[in-house]
Amino acid sequence: MTDSTLGAVSATAITNTRVFDGHSLSAPTTVVVQPDGRIGDVSADAVVVGAAVVNAEGTVLLPGLIDCHMHLKGRESLETLATYGVTTGLDMATWPASQFQSLRGLRGVADFRTAGMAATSQGSTHSRIPTYPDVALVDSPDKAERFVEVQVADGVDYIKIIADLPGPTQDVLDALVAAAHARGLKVIAHAALYEAVRMSLAAGADMITHAPLDRALDDATAETMLAQGTVFIPTLTMMKGVAANLTAAGVPGVSYAHAHESTRAMHAAGVPVLAGTDAYIGSFTRASPPYGESMHDEDAYIGLLERAMPPYGESMHDELALLVDAGLSTAEALRAATSTAAHAFSLDDRGAITPGLRADLVLVDGDPLTDIAAARRVLRVWCGGIEV
Template sequence: MAITITGVHVFDGQRLTGHTAVRLAGGLIEAVGGPELLQAGDERVDGHGGTLLPGLIDAHIHLLPGAPRQALSFGVTTVLDMFSKPDTVSRAVAEGAEPDAADVRSSSVGATAPGGHPSMMYAPFPYVTGPQDAKAFVADRLAEGAHHLKVLYDDGAGGGPMRMPSLDVPTVAALVDAAHQAGLLVVAHVTTASAAIDLLPTGVDVLAHVPFDPLTEAQVEAIAEAGVAVIATLSVADGFPADGGGMPLLAEPELARRLGPAWSGVIQRQAQRWLPPQLPDFAAAAVNIGLLHDAGVPLLAGTDAPNPGTVHGASVHRELQRLVAAGLPPGHALTAATARTADVFGLADRGRIRPGLRADVVLVDGTPDQRIADTQRVTAVWKQGIRADLDAYLGSADERAGLAALRAQTDKVVAAVRDRLPQFARGGDDQRP
């Protein structure tokens, strides 16, 4: 049965249109227009003056069991995984093919140096020891179904608690060349301005994380001229409450309600965890986003969930708020979570409300193109034209599996940090979920 959603404002992924109705049929958006779209036999959904958005896209996550279902309950219909192991990816891709879960695209295992980030969480996994490993590494990721390649260029100097091994520039260049020959986009993890500039000559396509130290005018210009996109991940700051304050995610009533008691409890306990003395400069990161936006650099909304203080799906709405606070107009922030991410990652069938594209749409109560916090007021989600049960994740086996996996990951990281930082072993708090 076709579905016609009426009485809505329509944000098409780039702008608010004058349309008031959208018809969904056969898993696609069939038509966009006005009341005339409603046909006999259609299921009619009265939008009550709300706004219809393309399904949101989180450009940077790490998978947990059940993450695609949790993401969809917050209006996120596609997630881009930036480092997970093959068995986790295969299960998530299968889950994401179902109507009540977000679609999944993944890098599978990212390319990093032996012992490099994120070994503490994911080891063992294949490493890259030098340029000679590039072709084989990329071929193996393709065999695992990778949609893009992730490379990590980070020695811990950008605010982490310790130094670590890192790929060098020639190795990244070899990986980029091999990936591009295989038709893969390359996403580069960087945390500093100098690291971002180092990698521009290699031809990387996307920088994962805006730098946490101030960008100079020349560096902003270089990034703009290189044509790379930047995944902001400003919501990582939600895991570091200032002066012992509360966790921002829990201060948003609409989001906290959908989180449920189990995940809310995890976030509350994360507020009490041990933190290293040197933290990333989140204020500088926000200023950098404003500068990059003004320079015309494509900015993408990504959360890096499930880092502390972040949750799949929920944190996209916090990311949008932070993008607006950094200087983006609300409409531009919405584009960063829809059309622009779809364009950068070659997802030509989604990210816009346009006839012929996937019927991945989200109905929210309010006008998020004017007040970005209204994205939190999700009233309905359709994925390929099928309306999702937004309450199915809470209390489910998927929720329990995700929480258990997060606890296991956290225990592994805590053990590794205690082994390497004696001061943590003496005084660190238990930060397990």
């Protein structure tokens, strides 16, 4: 279905379904999807004259899932996300700006927010990508202001910094975060190594994405994150794949156990944990390995990363299972992909099934509070009130 054929959306009444309220399931009730794409009445006795009725007996209705770390690759990526119940994708690096600008405002597919291009520095892994924008290679504090200015002009929603080593120095990280915060933008730091996490927190990053593979985060890190209100997006699906592939290739000092333990410890300490996958389907360009000099064959290294890249949509359900395995309850894991995610990214119009919010809804077969795998059994999906 194309945007031109979507037309006006009639009201829909989803009846006899149990609604996930962030903590538990309601008794069987009715949820009304209004023609404006918002949630209307949510009650057992809701009546909408002329509404299309979906008898959802035996099902559970979830808020649309939010993938807190993915990468856009055209409209097809948004379509695929939606089929798995992911109604919002938070893009963590896409360029040129025209690529994401052309996707704004699409209807009947997953919505998105974007970081545009991510800041890094000369000599980093990402700087070796031939198409990487020069303005994103921030090698001195004075260049940080220019980078953020360009991002704001392009219409990004937040700033991403690739903090892994080799990468930006501490003074550059400090300047990037300060420039972003001065413009009211949150900062997400890519940090798959312990030292990169430490440096990112010292700079005041709002979120850490990826969990380190070289060393587990400790109590002191948790205390810092709690004190600063930092959010953690461990991308366990991606880290598990990368660790397995690098270990098989003989790269020393890399273990998924560090990522798992970091997630367990941060959650136990009360640090907000979000569900993100690093989903992307495409090819890397040649880049230098960040996990030690033992991996000299760059083509082999890139092949390992390509095989680790999670697929759109499906990987969200892998991530939920890994979060539960790391100590989150099923309800906490679902919140990590709904209300907690929406709050962290200031998406005040979604993340819950409440009158007036955007009608991003996922109907599933079974009870994901009993078994998180039930969230995989997607029956129907609405994105902004439009069934996909």
